[in-house]
Amino acid sequence: MGRLSFPSPLPGRGSTPVGSGCHHVVVKSSRAAPLMPILALSFLATFGTAVLWNGLAFIAKEAYGFDEAWNLGLAIWNGTVYAVAAFGSGRMLRAMSGRIRPRTVVALAFLLQVLICPLVLLGDSTILLFMVAGSMSGLAAFFWPVIEAYVAAGRDPHRMRSAIGVWNATWMTALGLALVAIAPFLAAGHAIWAIGALGPINLACLAILLIGVPPEPAPHDDVHADHQAPSHYRELLASHRAMLPLAYALIGALSPLMPYLLSDLEAPLAWQTPLTATWMFARVAGITLLRFIPWWHGRWSTALLGAVLLAGGFCAVLIAPSVPLIVAALVVFGLGQAVVYYTALYYVMRVDRADVDAASTHEGLIGVGYAAGPAAAAAGVMLGGGGLVVASSLALPAIATLPALRPWLRSRRR
Template sequence: MTLKQRALLATFLQSISTILIARGIFFYTEKFHHFDKIENLLLALVYGLSYAGAAVISHKFTERVGEKRSLLITLILQTPLMVMFMTGNITLLIVATILSAALYGMTWPVVESYIVSGDTPKMAVKSIGWFNISWSSSNPIALLVAGFLIDLNHWALFLAAIILTLSAAGMVTTFPHHPAHLSEDHPERPSEEIISSYESLLTASRWLMFCSYSLMWILAAILPLIFSRLNVPVIYASPLSSVIDIMRLVIFLIFPFWAGWHGKKIPLLLVMAGLPLGFFLAMFGTNVPVIVIGEAVFGVSAATCYYASLYYAMVIKNAAVEAGGAHEGVIGIGFATGPMLAIVGFWFGTAWNNEMLGILAGTLPLVLFCTVKSAINLRIKRAA
């Protein structure tokens, strides 16, 4: 197997493990600890803060210990945290959630650097595509399995995560100590003019990605409760919530083989409409079909801005861990911002005796702000 193939396999294994915890935990707390909306949102909030902080400093840690060693440390340390989850103690669950989020935030920037190791911009499109396919294909699998594991008993979810993470760590032992980087004078490095336009597209896509992860993390925390309200058993609710992930996978399967999206702003303009439409259909749908349609629209939109953001970051920064750290940092800030705004929205909703109005009050300013910031950065000459 080549380095990329090994890195993609490690990505797939660790992605399943990550989603079992990062998304499965909300179904777990609803079933075993009877968390309500606010409690799940608070858990999502502390997860996001921890993830964002760790992602941003990941390159500094990596500079000290090296990429390969950094990956092995962050993967192996996840095992004792899974044991903490298994105890069933709520305090230990919260601590383990915070610490596992930090380890996840430090893991993915390094993995992304290995994925595009030594790539030209044209090669990076396909490498990032395969990376996105690898992790996104694991998400619906993880959510399908999570429902079964949670229904089985209180510790099976975490045992599965241990096995998967240690398997990924075993694959990382075969990696070189450092990923390769394309020389700055390589003939296929983009011109300064293209880099400049890519920087504008990167900023625009990051604002939209921040918005998408803010809204997605609200859905991650609330969908288990929405499906429960509709009397959907957890064994079915977990896979139903994976429609977002399935539609992200569809986009990730298309983009590596279609050159018409990169360097252009039309896909991001469509995202501006798709994100709020999908979110509000999923959040306020009164039946399962409407919720699923909302998830699908949201998933397509979220995948588009994610792919664009990672591609432009890696090309501009030449596959540096710092680029992945900034990318994951934006995701982590979204993880924290969404639940915080939802909590504020629920408070407004309680005061106004109208939950929908409260959520709108909490999330609509975010959507409008991110849309305006993105639109400002899209007022550029189209990249060559």
């Protein structure tokens, strides 16, 4: 098989040098993976993400009687498993590159998920819920890094930015729709079936993968002077790598608390997951805007905007005294998520050349955030709840401030 689209300074076989003014362009015979099957696959697979991350607290509260502490513990477990698996997925795929293709690894992950999902229907065991959720999270860590490489690899910067934008809007829309789709299960008293329903969805993902997706991502080592990432992108990437775990830490802290925040505001059960999805649809709007307006490239002000929207929206959600105000706060939070996620993924794919290792690091940092956020919120809950949850969660932005600022200070000295 060869390599998993890892960069090389030399043209690959089948390349044709072409004169182009003062630059030397290498035109590859390989093509980027078709986007439509990847979009369809990502749309369906995101239903699993919605159930096991953003909707799991609602399911556990209604089906298992979990309180805030138990739900935060479940979120910490899921985040830890995902982070460990994601950080290791790139190395494992590299080690297996001569024997198994990335698409085969993803296919096995989907097949195992098909078999694991129905296990929650066997009983109301808390241990079983933890094992199923952890297994599904670990397997997902082998899916998303590979798909991110398929999306970006083999595309020039303009096409890469466009592809990332369409892909982000697709799976983020699916995330919101999936959370809305959980509502009938909750209202009918069959919350656990939201997890069981992921079996057929993963089976459909497997079919799309095998029919429409090539065995491995395209090489991403085309040589073109105009396509090399500007030098200051490395500092921007370093800063966003500090902000990305923060963004997901705040999601991780907020998601397990949303059922209780909305219940305290007397929001009807059937409306709780659709209301929570507000920030997800706001994120889609932000992603769409960033896709069509490229002014944010290379600007530190964009990073600052994302950080302010994130932290401000998060705090406002936790202290909102009414449903309309919590919805407004969720919109602000979602826009901050859009800025941080989209820019972080763009810079990692530009600088690290769109390989699976780069994407696995990106996903591993997301997992770190998913574990750290609930841990910080849990500390506040154990100390007495209320404002202490806000205070303990705000330790996360404080911790991320120096790593995010250091690259900016370094770039200012140049």
